[in-house]
Ligand SMILES: Nc1ncnc2c1ncn2[C@@H]1O[C@H](COP(=O)(O)OP(=O)(O)O)[C@@H](O)[C@H]1O
């Protein structure tokens with residue numbers, strides 16, 4: 001095999017390219033970016049590997065990445081194997097005691113460890129947690145018609161900051177601890193938004209299986225205002241699983257998160273495209289300036 005040689009000109013050209021890229025890569029140095037990986041966005045192994053590489057690269061360029069995941073399709077699969085029927089109200093799973101048991105096993109077990117393993121295989125140091133660990137997410141039942149569905153009320157951002165200081169990437173399953181020892185099923189988007197607000201995050205990226213929030217013509221809206229979200233929800237244009245996402249986005253920006261982006265997590269390098277390119281990706285929701 002012919003040995004490849006590089007001339008001084010090649011090196012100088014490569015250094016110039018890197019130099020041009022650097023200001024962009026430094027854009028989020030020191031920033032906290034909470035990434036919610038939805039169940040529909042984590043289908044293929046290649047997709048998971050690409051996601052994991054992005055997260056490790058983000059950490060290498062100074063970002064503090066915090067991963068919160070979903071896993072709705074994986075829960076559906078296990079519930080149907082166990083012949084436990086399941087229904088959704090306002091985009092959230094009605095959860096009795098038997099359902100919550102399965103949800104915790106699937107999310108904290110199978111799904112959480114798959115993500116942890118992928119990040120570690122990509123060279124990162126990930127640790128899997130749920131809202132129960134270190135009281136990361138204490139919940140109350142505020143939607144009694146949904147059973148053991150939790151609303152996050154109390155957090156432990158200092159613990160997450162100590163993981164960041166130790167260069168550990170937290171991967172959090174949306175299971176909440178109740179004050180009376182209950183286990184709560186928390187919608188993944190709700191959990192990610194609440195954790196992002198508790199960390200005063202710079203960005204919340206909600207990775208799903210659509211390019212962004214679509215209008216009545218089916219076109220993705222690249223920047224969407226809170227007023228537009230309310231109108232589109234009332235008109236039924238925003239429906240199903242998109243409701244908890246847009247609700248989360250509104251709450252997160254009200255609680256200090258600088259911007260929320262809803263984007264297609266199946267696109268290779270989705271997070272990097274959003275953070276480091278001028279055109280970004282998906283639909284952004286920001287506080288009114
Ligand atoms: N206006 C809208 N724009 C885009 N997607 C929408 C809209 N309204 C409803 N949806 C639905 O919301 C889904 C995303 O929610 P969900 O399936 O719960 O995702 P995830 O598993 O990633 O959390 C989309 O696949 C789409 O079918």
Ligand SMILES: CC(=O)N[C@@H](CCC(=O)OP(=O)(O)O)C(=O)O
Nearest residue numbers: 039070071072092093186187188
């Ligand atoms: C209360 C509630 O709905 N919990 C969700 C938790 C998982 C989740 O949110 O998964 P996705 O992000 O993949 O949709 C559920 O049981 O499906």
